[in-house]
Amino acid sequence: MYLAGDFVREIGIVVSGRVHLLKGDAWGNSNIMAEISVGGMFAEAVVCGGVGVLPFTVMAAADTEALFADFQRIVAACPAACAFHALLIRNMMGILARKNIMLAGKMEHITKRTTRGKLLSYLSEQSKLRGSRNFEIPFNRQELADYLSVDRSALSAEMSRLKSAGAIRYRKNRFELLGKREA
Amino acid sequence: MYLAGDFVREIGIVVSGRVHLLKGDAWGNSNIMAEISVGGMFAEAVVCGGVGVLPFTVMAAADTEALFADFQRIVAACPAACAFHALLIRNMMGILARKNIMLAGKMEHITKRTTRGKLLSYLSEQSKLRGSRNFEIPFNRQELADYLSVDRSALSAEMSRLKSAGAIRYRKNRFELLGKREA
């Protein structure tokens, strides 16, 4: 277990079991921010960014085996000579870059102030992603609501309003964007 | 100018002038997501992540000079031999990692559903960051409201309530967290 504020040099990789990332506020409340399951990685940004100070607490949620890699040393040790290390770094760069894209995309939806804005932003992105105005999304209602951080029933209600306004059509997780612009 | 959806292989660096990143939705509306000024970088995550497809439109906002670097080739060209390239990749990894941390941190605040939650989450983080319950933040009210994506006056009002509840104290951009836990 690592505590928030600890200085870490090692990236963690969950080999078996699972790990919870906890965040505590200044008043002593804490809650689970994420669960890392087998194959998942944690603390990679902190280590690769050279920050070192953990912004969360890492706690095993069950009998867990984790692998720790001193990435700082890997990065520093053989600056140019070793093909393996160069590949590791390149792969890590790719992982971090893709995570950046995911985070930036989600941020774009969530920063919209209304449920309608968040929903349309998300649907618009998905539509472009699939290259069609008719597409399926990988979430059910509850998951979508969590992703956009809104209430499920409020999301359902908003979807109904958009449907009766003629902006979208949907059934289950298949959506179609129509011509009316209601953004 | 690059259009959203274009395939890019090159990272852009603004040498003079400035560049706007635009996002358009499925209904034809578009708005400015970010402004990159001199020294700033764009499209780096897309290129480094190997995704290639731009999720936004890049447009010069004035007479602008930009430098384009084919990072894909830098990464691929000399897989291990060249010390310069290895350093470039390491630095890029660091940049992406730190950006990840910033994004994840902001996400944590914004996903709170109430203004109070967002504010306390932010203040709590700042407090830990500075290592004291008495600290200054780098935002004025309007900037803080924008960062947390809430209304400025609503933010002010919430701060007043927290103050009279005995949870925080503040003057200008200096804050103090008190004992009462109102999270």
Next chain:
DNA sequence: CCAAGTCGGTTGTATTTGCAACGGAAGAGA
């Protein structure tokens, strides 16, 4: 000293949202 601008707190109101509860539809399994 005055005028104009900026910043931030307050208030009132119309909207929006979260929340709890209910009910129908669809699917799984006995």
Next chain:
DNA sequence: TCTCTTCCGTTGCAAATACAACCGACTTGG
């Protein structure tokens, strides 16, 4: 078929929020 469960749309209501407007404190420049 019957029951149990899950998913999701709907509704009513209390609470939270955005929005617009206003005001006072401060600052800046003349």
